Amino acid sequence: xxxxxxxxxxxxxxxxxxxxxxxxxxxxxxxxxxxxxxxxxxxxxxxxxxxxxxxxxxxxxxxxxxxxxxxxxxxxxxxxxxxxxxxxxxxxxxxxxxxxxxxxxxxxxxxxxxxxxxxxxxxxxxxxxxxxxxxxxxxxxxxxxxxxxxxxxxxxxxxxxxxxxxxxxxxxxxxxxxxxxxxxxxxxxxxxxxxxxxxxxxxxxxxxxxxxxxxxxxxxxxxxxxxxxxxxxxxxxxxxxxxxxxxxxxxxxxxxxxxxxxxxxxxxxxxxxxxxxxxxxxxxxxxxxxxxxxxxxxxxxxxxxxxxxxxxxxxxxxxxxxxxxxxxxxxxxxxxxxxxxxxxxxxxxxxxxxxxxxxxxxxxxxxxxxxxxxxxxxxxxxxxxxxxxxxxxxxxxxxxxxxxxxxxxxxxxxxxxxxxxxxxxxxxxxxxxxxxxxxxxxxxxxxxxxxxxxxxxxxxxxxxxxxxxxxxxxxxxxxxxxxxxxxxxxxxxxxxxxxxxxxxxxxxxxxxxxxxxxxxxxxxxxxxxxxxxxxxxxxxxxxxxxxxxxxxxxxxxxxxxxxxxxxxxxxxxxxxxxxxxxxxxxxxxxxxxxxxxxxxxxxxxxxxxxxxxxxxxxxxxxxxxxxxxxxxxxxxxxxxxxxxxxxxxxxxxxxxxxxxxxxxxxxxxxxxxxxxxxxxxxxxxxxxxxxxxxxxxxxxx
Numbered sequence: 001x002x003x004x005x006x007x008x009x010x011x012x013x014x015x016x017x018x019x020x021x022x023x024x025x026x027x028x029x030x031x032x033x034x035x036x037x038x039x040x041x042x043x044x045x046x047x048x049x050x051x052x053x054x055x056x057x058x059x060x061x062x063x064x065x066x067x068x069x070x071x072x073x074x075x076x077x078x079x080x081x082x083x084x085x086x087x088x089x090x091x092x093x094x095x096x097x098x099x100x101x102x103x104x105x106x107x108x109x110x111x112x113x114x115x116x117x118x119x120x121x122x123x124x125x126x127x128x129x130x131x132x133x134x135x136x137x138x139x140x141x142x143x144x145x146x147x148x149x150x151x152x153x154x155x156x157x158x159x160x161x162x163x164x165x166x167x168x169x170x171x172x173x174x175x176x177x178x179x180x181x182x183x184x185x186x187x188x189x190x191x192x193x194x195x196x197x198x199x200x201x202x203x204x205x206x207x208x209x210x211x212x213x214x215x216x217x218x219x220x221x222x223x224x225x226x227x228x229x230x231x232x233x234x235x236x237x238x239x240x241x242x243x244x245x246x247x248x249x250x251x252x253x254x255x256x257x258x259x260x261x262x263x264x265x266x267x268x269x270x271x272x273x274x275x276x277x278x279x280x281x282x283x284x285x286x287x288x289x290x291x292x293x294x295x296x297x298x299x300x301x302x303x304x305x306x307x308x309x310x311x312x313x314x315x316x317x318x319x320x321x322x323x324x325x326x327x328x329x330x331x332x333x334x335x336x337x338x339x340x341x342x343x344x345x346x347x348x349x350x351x352x353x354x355x356x357x358x359x360x361x362x363x364x365x366x367x368x369x370x371x372x373x374x375x376x377x378x379x380x381x382x383x384x385x386x387x388x389x390x391x392x393x394x395x396x397x398x399x400x401x402x403x404x405x406x407x408x409x410x411x412x413x414x415x416x417x418x419x420x421x422x423x424x425x426x427x428x429x430x431x432x433x434x435x436x437x438x439x440x441x442x443x444x445x446x447x448x449x450x451x452x453x454x455x456x457x458x459x460x461x462x463x464x465x466x467x468x469x470x471x472x473x474x475x476x477x478x479x480x481x482x483x484x485x486x487x488x489x490x491x492x493x494x495x496x497x498x499x500x501x502x503x504x505x506x507x508x509x510x511x512x513x514x515x516x517x518x519x520x521x522x523x524x525x526x527x528x529x530x531x532x533x534x535x536x537x538x539x540x541x542x543x544x545x546x547x548x549x550x551x552x553x554x555x556x557x558x559x560x561x562x563x564x565x566x567x568x569x570x571x572x573x574x575x576x577x578x579x580x581x582x583x584x585x586x587x588x589x590x591x592x593x594x595x596x597x598x599x600x601x602x603x604x605x606x607x608x609x610x611x612x613x614x615x616x617x618x619x620x621x622x623x624x625x626x627x628x629x630x631x632x633x634x635x636x637x638x639x640x641x642x643x644x645x646x647x648x649x650x651x652x653x654x655x656x657x658x659x660x661x662x663x664x665x666x667x668x669x670x671x672x673x674x675x676x677x678x679x680x681x682x683x684x685x686x687x688x689x690x691x692x693x694x695x696x697x698x699x700x701x
Contacts, residue, residue, distance in 0.1 A: 425517030
C-alpha cells in the first residue's frame with residue numbers, strides 16, 4: 001500500500017524536513033524533543049553568549065572612537081576592552097615576578113654582604129646596610145698593612161668558622177694559607193705629583209698585580225720607609241677574594257659567585273685612605289634548565305613576552321588609526337578652506353598644538369615604553385642575564401605599567417583627578433620653578449664655598465643640593481645646624497633666610513598651585529559660581545580652552561561631500577546653462593568671471609553697509625517730512641488768522657487759572673513749562689476758533 005508523504009506529515013515536520021534538505025540545521029548545534037520542536041544545544045548557547053560579549057554592534061564613528069573611553073564603547077557599541085584585559089595580565093605578572101625575584105633573594109644578598117663586612121673589615125665596625133655609610137678611614141701606613149694582614153688571616157680561617165657552606169675560588173691550594181690577589185695602581189710619573197712648578201701633572205697610573213698569602217704579603221713586607229714612599233706614589237690598592245655559595249631559592253638550589261675587593265683609595269692625598277668593600281654577585285651560568293622550565297618564574301616571563309607583544313600590536317593599531325584620522329582631517333580642512341566653505345577662524349596652520357594633539361592618546365607613549373622595557377627585561381631575565389640593567393628594565397616597566405592603569409579610569413573624572421591636576425598644574429609649577437631655581441642654586445653655591453671645608457654636608461655641590469633639599473622639606477634641621485657651628489653667625493643667618501624662603505614661601509606657593517589645579521579638576525565650587533564661570537568663559541571669545549573645544553567639535557563634525565566629482569561637475573554645468581538661458585546677453589566666460597567676482601566679495605559686509613546707508617537716508621527723509629508737515633500747519637494757521645477764523649485775546653490773572661484749567665482738561669498735551677510761564681505773567685494769550693456763522697457776526701459788528 002502506497003502512502004503519500006504529504007498526507008501523513010504535519011506542517012511542522014514538513015518545514016523541518018525542508019530545513020534539513022536545505023542544510024540549514026546542523027545536527028551538532030541543535031536538538032529536537034519527541035514532538036519535533038527545535039531545542040538549542042549547550043554549545044549554541046555558549047556561542048551566542050560569546051557573540052553577545054565579544055562581537056561589536058554596528059560601526060563606530062571616528063569621533064566616538066577617539067573621544068569615548070573603553071566603558072562607553074563597551075556599553076554603546078559592545079566593544080570588549082581587550083586592551084584592559086591584556087594590560088591587567090601584564091601588570092599582575094610583572095608584580096608577581098618582582099615578588100618572586102626579590103622574595104628571599106633580598107634577604108640573602110643583604111645577609112651575605114653583612115658577612116663580608118664582618119670578615120674583611122675591622123671587628124669593631126658596625127655594618128649599617130647603606131653603601132655610602134660603610135666606609136672607614138685609615139691614617140697611617142701601618143694601619144693599612146695591619147688591615148690587609150688581618151683580612152688574609154680571616155680568609156684562611158673563614159671556611160672552618162662560618163655557619164654556612166662556602167667554597168673558595170682561585171685560592172691556589174686546598175690548605176691554608178690560601179692565595180689572594182693584591183693590585184696596586186702607581187703613578188707613572190710620581191715626581192710630577194709633588195712638583196708645583198709645572199702647570200699640569202701627568203696622572204697616568206700603572207697597575208701591578210701580586211699573589212699574596214698570610215705568610216707573604218708581597219710588596220708590603222718592605223720596611224716602613226719604603227712603604228711610605230710607595231704610598232706617596234700610590235693612587236689606589238685593592239685586595240680581591242672570590243667565593244661561591246649555594247642559595248635555596250624557592251626550593252631550587254642556585255649557586256652564586258661573590259667577588260670581594262677591599263679597596264684602599266689614596267687618590268685625594270688628604271692624609272687618610274678611604275677604605276670600602278666593592279662586592280659583585282652573579283649567578284653561575286650553567287643552570288639545570290630541566291628544573292627551571294618547571295619554575296613559575298619562567299612561565300611568568302613567557303607570559304610577559306607574549307602579552308607585551310600583543311599589547312604593542314594593539315597600541316600600534318590604535319596609533320595608526322589616530323594618525324590616519326589626523327591626516328584625513330588635515331586634508332579635509334585644507335580642501336574645504338580652499339573652497340571658502342569653512343570659517344576663516346579654522347585654518348590648519350593656525351590651529352593650536354593642543355588641538356592637534358587631541359587626535360592622539362598620549363598614553364600610547366607610556367604603553368610603548370612599558371612594553372619595550374618588559375620585553376627586553378623579561379628576555380634578559382629568561383636567559384639568566386641577571387644584571388643591574390635587567391633589574392632597571394623590569395622595575396621601570398612595572399612602574400609604568402601601574403601608572404598606565406590610570407588611563408582605564410577615565411570614565412570617572414574624580415578618579416583621574418591626580419593626573420588631570422598634574423597636567424594642569426605642572427606647566428605653572430615649571431614656570432615658577434624657573435624663577436625659584438636660581439635662588440636654590442645660589443644658596444647651594446654659597447654653602448659649597450663657605451662650609452665645604454668644615455662640613456661634609458657641603459663637601460661637594462651634589463651634597464650641598466641634597467642638604468638644602470632636605471632642609472626645604474624640614475628634614476634633619478638640627479644636625480645640619482650642628483655641622484656648621486664653626487661659623488655660628490653666618491651659618492644661622494644663612495639657614496634662617498633659606499628656610500624662610502624655601503619653606504614658608506616657595507613650598508607654600510607650590511602647594512597653592514597644585515591645590516588650585518586640583519580644585520579646577522574636581523570642580524570644588526558652588527553651582528552658582530560654576531554657572532557664572534561658564535557664562536563668562538562663553539562670552540570671552542579669546543578664551544583658549546573654549547576656542548580649542550569649538551575647533552575640536554567642528555573638526556570632528558566635518559563630513560566628506562556625498563556628491564562625487566562627476567555629480568559636482570554636472571551641477572555646475574546645469575547651473576551655468578540656467579544662467580546662460582536667463583542672461584543671453586552674456587557669454588559663458590563672462591558668466592564664470594562674474595561668478596568669481598561675486599565670490600571674491602564679502603557679501604555680508606556689503607549688505608551691512610547698504611543697510612546702514614538706507615537707514616541714514618530714511619532718517620533724513622523722515623526729518624524732511626516732519627519739516628514739511630510743520631510748515632504746512634503754520635501756513636494753515638496764518639490763513640485762518642487772516643480769515644478771522646482764529647482770534648487771540650488777553651485775560652486777567654483771576655480768569656487765567658480758570659481758563660488754564662479748562663485748557664488743561666481739553667488739551668492734555670499742554671506742557672508744564674507753558675503753565676509756569678502763564679503763572680509768571682499777569683496776562684496770557686487765549687485762542688478762540690470760530691465757525692463760519694460766528695465769523696459773519698464778527699464782520700457785521
